[in-house]
Amino acid sequence: MNLVVGIGLRANTSYRELRDLVDSALLEAGAGNVQLVVTVTNREAEPALQRLADDLNAELRALPPSELAEQAAPNPSSQVEDLTGTPSVAEAAVLAAGAELVVQKRRSASATAAVGRLPAPGYEPADREVVHRVIAERRDVRRGFLDVPIDDMLLTRVLEAAHRAPSVGLSQPWDFLVIRDLATRRKVHDLATAQRDAFAASLPDDRRSKFDGLKIEAILDTPVNLAVTCDPGRGGRHVLGRHADPRTTWFSAAIAIQNLWLAARAEGLGVGWVSFFEPAEVADVLDLPAHIELVGYLCIGYVDEFAAAPELVRSGWAKRRPLAWAIHHEEWGRRDASIVDDALQAGQNAVPAAGQQVRVIVGGDANDLKQANALVVDLRDDRPRADFGVLWRPARTPVEAVEFGVEIARDLALQGVGQLVVQVADSSEHAESLARGLNVGASACGLTHSTA
Ligand SMILES: Cc1cc2nc3c(=O)[nH]c(=O)nc-3n(C[C@H](O)[C@H](O)[C@H](O)COP(=O)(O)O)c2cc1C
Structure with missing residues (x-):
């Protein structure tokens, strides 16, 4: 395990005092190699600190108080802030080094020490x-x-x-x-x-x-x-x-x-x-x-x-799907930007697309697939028999139905579709919402679209 030691200390702290403090903190942290000793700017020249870094065979780094002050240290002190410009030195130094704090601040007469675990390094x-x-x-x-x-x-x-x-x-x-x-x-x-x-x-x-x-x-x-x-x-x-x-x-x-x-x-x-x-x-x-x-x-x-x-x-057969469409935060459909707002905005200056016509039958079933350009959207709760001509979209709310509609249109556009004919075969609110989403998504991608 790679460790980082954060140190706050007064001028002329003795090496013995500092070493005892750090040793007790390291004992609590458990086995590991100290890679880094971090303190606040202007303290890096302290002889005890330099010797500590040398003896531990670790890099000595100093960070400005402004950077330390940004860290959410668990034990801030207004006294330390008055003296150094940051409410925490030892703990904040550990956090600012990108480590997880494993031993909170402990103090001796004139120094403080905290220990953190550094993530295993990635590649150069x-x-x-x-x-x-x-x-x-x-x-x-x-x-x-x-x-x-x-x-x-x-x-x-x-x-x-x-x-x-x-x-x-x-x-x-x-x-x-x-x-x-x-x-x-x-x-x-x-x-x-x-x-x-x-x-x-x-x-x-x-x-x-x-x-x-x-x-x-x-x-x-x-x-x-x-x-x-x-x-x-x-x-x-x-x-x-x-x-x-x-x-x-x-x-x-x-x-x-x-x-x-x-x-x-x-x-x-x-x-x-x-x-x-x-x-x-x-x-x-x-x-x-x-x-x-x-x-x-x-x-x-x-x-x-x-x-x-x-x-x-x-060859113009298909396009890549933007990464942002694929990332949802915490719950399905919560993307960085709302899919519907995004589509409405994109629709304002969409470049007209050319490509095949697809007739999307919202609320239809597999019997509607006789024509090669037909695509059925099935909104029912039960999963239909597998068929790539039937998109199963059991929307849970009308809002989700709109989103599904936008998504279907956008994904069809990626697969070379240029025209949508939207046919609503079911008078439910979900079906109408999904059809609305299809039209919004179609506009966003420059698809010609009409309602049958
Ligand atoms: C599971 C799988 C099956 C694929 N089958 C075919 C195929 O039968 N014929 C073909 O030309 N490409 C096939 N591909 C290649 C994809 O078309 C290709 O990965 C995709 O267009 C992206 O291009 P790239 O792999 O060059 O990034 C297949 C890819 C995967 C992952």
């Missing part, structure tokens, strides 16, 4: 920068693969990164099936092509033509394909943390893929995740045992470049 700025850089520059790559083999040692290093991932109960439910064989890859490719065609057929015309220009896999263009699997039962009955939420097994395997993705990026290897599959069909082609499930199918190889932005953004 340059190292931190690299971590954030690899996160930002990781890309899903489907084009531009080079016909250059991947060294086995390098692949192992990348798999090591995957294998270091956190997992529920340390169950490490993943396995990595490395596939180089062309015949196998061709079979997998055929499956992806069939799913691609099925998805294309489900799209409205304008969206389909955009999709036709997108590449969604690189199964035959990469030297290595990797099937990342999950064994949901691995470790038996008492895997810690899994019993209440079995999904954690699949989360663990997905996190392993992210580790792999980041390590691959750092090594200059492109990775593309293909999910245009019925997982059981891939399992069949790969002859997986029945208890092993496919989590991700990855295409890996050297590439001519890593694009600065996701391919779906560059």
Whole structure:
């Protein structure tokens, strides 16, 4: 544990007195290394303090009274304030160093001492920068693969990164099936092509033509394909943390893929995740045992470049969601700025958007989905059968219904929608509120919108 000692002292305090005081405070704090001794400006030259820092092998730091005075020290003193300009020195010095106060101020005849626990240090700025850089520059790559083999040692290093991932109960439910064989890859490719065609057929015309220009896999263009699997039962009955939420097994395997993705990026290897599959069909082609499930199918190889932005953004298929939309404080829907106010403001100078038309049927049900451009919003309390054509939004209040409406419109805009036709199929207050929210959200994103 790293400790900080805060000291207030009069001029010419003896070393013996100071050391005894600090030793008793450190005894109470428990085991740890003193990294830092902090005092108020102008006291750092006191010989006893300098010797203390030397003997403890700690850095000596002095902070101005104004900075100390800002700290919420538990034992302030008006006498100290009159003398030094801050109501607390020792405790405030600990707090100002960014530590948690663990031993409150204790005093001797002419000194005070307090002790704090410092947080374990993060990385140096340059190292931190690299971590954030690899996160930002990781890309899903489907084009531009080079016909250059991947060294086995390098692949192992990348798999090591995957294998270091956190997992529920340390169950490490993943396995990595490395596939180089062309015949196998061709079979997998055929499956992806069939799913691609099925998805294309489900799209409205304008969206389909955009999709036709997108590449969604690189199964035959990469030297290595990797099937990342999950064994949901691995470790038996008492895997810690899994019993209440079995999904954690699949989360663990997905996190392993992210580790792999980041390590691959750092090594200059492109990775593309293909999910245009019925997982059981891939399992069949790969002859997986029945208890092993496919989590991700990855295409890996050297590439001519890593694009600065996701391919779906560059092609105009989808946009990134602002972080502020995703952060709620203390309760759902409480964002830094109200989603409705934010949308009303954005609506005043929204740039008109182009894109597919969606007919949102508020209060409808799955029977309304016959047209490819229909999207149903189901407000009932009971969860409908899973269908991506039905958005389940059981709003608890009319205000929440408005917010849900704004959110739906904004998220549709991110997925390339340019026009909304809002149809209210239920006369409840919640349905009308949600429809109002849809119109506000549509205006905010520059969508053309009308009511059917
Ligand atoms: C679980 C998952 C499945 C994905 N499936 C596919 C896919 O089948 N085809 C594809 O082209 N991209 C696929 N992607 C890549 C996403 O489109 C991509 O991550 C997203 O557009 C953001 O781009 P970026 O990864 O370059 O930041 C998948 C990504 C994830 C996480």
